[in-house]
Amino acid sequence: MNEDLHGQIHAIGEAARVAARVLAITPSSTKDAALRAMADRLLEETESIINANALDLEAGTKNGLSEAMIDRLRLDEKRLKAMAEGIRTAASLPDPVGRSLKEWTKENGLTFRKISVPIGVIGIIYESRPNVTSDAAVLCLKAGNAVILRGGSEAIHSNKAIASALQAGAADAGLPASSIQLVPVTDREVVRILCEMDRYLDCMIPRGGKGLIETVARHARMPVIKHYDGICAVYVDKVADLAMAREIIVNAKCQRPGVCNAAETLLLHRDIASAFLAEAGKLLLDYGVELRCDAAARSLFPDHLKANALIKEASKEDFHTEFLSLILAVKVVDSVEEAIAHIDSHGSHHSDAIVTADSSTAEKFLQGVDSATVYWNASTRFTDGGEFGFGCEIGISTDKLHARGPMALEELTSYKYQIRGSGQVR
């Protein structure tokens, strides 16, 4: 059985390798035609995809998935239309492959051209949401990569139906159907086998829970681009515009608490902490945010708020936690340096913001905080491919190599050097 599984996954890897060779030299117009055909097929197959999805929903309900999980799993006509729209948008974006990244000529007459090329074969390992099947496949194909998808068991029927529609679309445009492959087995062993297939896979992108990502990081023999957690902080400096700071923390915490770029920590300069908590603290409490405060912060609330049941004592752990809900850890600091040091040792180097009217303090923060995105006077919620103007996004990389922060089409490419000469030797 396990040997069968091995053989099956290896065959998928081999087919992907073959497809990648074709995709690497496929012109932009063909790739875009394939994407449009994929959108068409997805809409044509609406009924069968929704039927497949019903099987997943039924199993999910039986297995006691939460309402939120069921909702993330659910596909309807509207969601499929949005998916197809996303594919058409990708088709309209410029080709990330074939860009000239740098050109120069040496004294010996050799001309150097650094040019973007596809990575090759990319493995995407993800959980629950079936729309990832489409998003990931589409972006990989647009960047000339073959993709091997391994989704979660909760969405297996939906994923199979979506992948099969996408494959048909790719084939309509003359591309190998194996440009997009979904592993039809959700056995955990599959992840381990994929991790060992450095012969076929050039890169692995795990998206999902910490356990999944750690498993892949530990076992993968090929490069991995991790999409870890976001423990993001907002620091309000002593000379901040407090009304602006209030808007920013409320937005960063409350607008969509379940995502990685939402704030989990509020750092307050001692000089403004009391005034800020009286106004912004109250507003956060009104929004239902539980404030887990260090001793200093707790003592600085105005008396009429102190008894609010949402104000709690923070544990040490709270400042290392990605709550993904309406909980905020609050701490008083004495300087921007202390804020930077706290973020460095407690945060996840994802997105952090300073609110200040002092540009030299801001620059200190922007330089000193080693995170993928650092903000001055703006909400951490802008860490997103769309908000960055990338037009799409495969995720937010928490790695420092190859891709950091919002990862879109350019980050799905590698490069090579083309060197043209007239007989030069050393």
Add this chain to the structure above:
Amino acid sequence: MNEDLHGQIHAIGEAARVAARVLAITPSSTKDAALRAMADRLLEETESIINANALDLEAGTKNGLSEAMIDRLRLDEKRLKAMAEGIRTAASLPDPVGRSLKEWTKENGLTFRKISVPIGVIGIIYESRPNVTSDAAVLCLKAGNAVILRGGSEAIHSNKAIASALQAGAADAGLPASSIQLVPVTDREVVRILCEMDRYLDCMIPRGGKGLIETVARHARMPVIKHYDGICAVYVDKVADLAMAREIIVNAKCQRPGVCNAAETLLLHRDIASAFLAEAGKLLLDYGVELRCDAAARSLFPDHLKANALIKEASKEDFHTEFLSLILAVKVVDSVEEAIAHIDSHGSHHSDAIVTADSSTAEKFLQGVDSATVYWNASTRFTDGGEFGFGCEIGISTDKLHARGPMALEELTSYKYQIRGSGQVR
């Protein structure tokens, strides 16, 4: 014992992390002053380094190292001067950190700046040559990274002496001595422990034999940039200038056969194979090159050469082999497409060249061959940081993510996004 070792390596990791935080915000002028002080210290310590090296040479001779190995191990005044000169060159190069890689503004008024930053802590695992200790440390420091070096046991005394001189130089300029650390133990267990320290190490660069690189790739939890083998090919097309092709293959094979960018395979278009072998084949034989030929190539030598003992039958394995010596695998092909397919399945995606007078065939090759560097009418020997104009080189990456091909200062940096606003929220 093993727990002691664990503790020792972890302490090194922790100290490197602390140093990295300091280096990240150290101005260029201080880093360059440190580099110059390191060069000074290296020269001042010439005697003690040469004495330490004598211990390694003695042990090497006792352990039966080959003459070539002993020569690579040997340090003398001249080599130390060259090392110091290399450091001064690095000091004079522009700082790779703080470059603005891209800037843009969105309609909402947010300004985005993508800026280069150090990677953090880099682990370099290498074998034999003690000059790597200096080269790697210097480039890492110039790019604002702390480095943990783990050299081979053959060079341990030399490496310790060099690292201690470099540390002293860094300290002279006020940088933490732990910016540069050499693991003083060469136990194999050290590599395993380093591979698990993703808490401290942001990246691992193994340089050396295939076994070492595979061990690191298999066990590392952090990103790895591999420096694997070079199975490089030169393809002579049917419309090539055969005199130019001859110069190129002789240079690519003979000028320095022991390096990764030397050619190991010669592919000949059937139409010119006979003419080319009569001239270039003879020249290669005169240089003492053993030609391992497929049946077609063997049959196409002129009669007066056929009996030459250096002409041998190629095995299948020969076309997958990095000889690193005066051996060349020779094969006849019928088209540029066949050459590309051969290189794709037999080569190591390092450096490959076409010699042709036909620009459309050349473009087919430059696009179709998926290697880090692809040449038209030039020797593969130019795959080198110096020849590229990078001013230095940490090695040739055979990976496709983050860094591909010659890897120098820019490739030792990551980036972050600095986003400046005026209170923007989503």
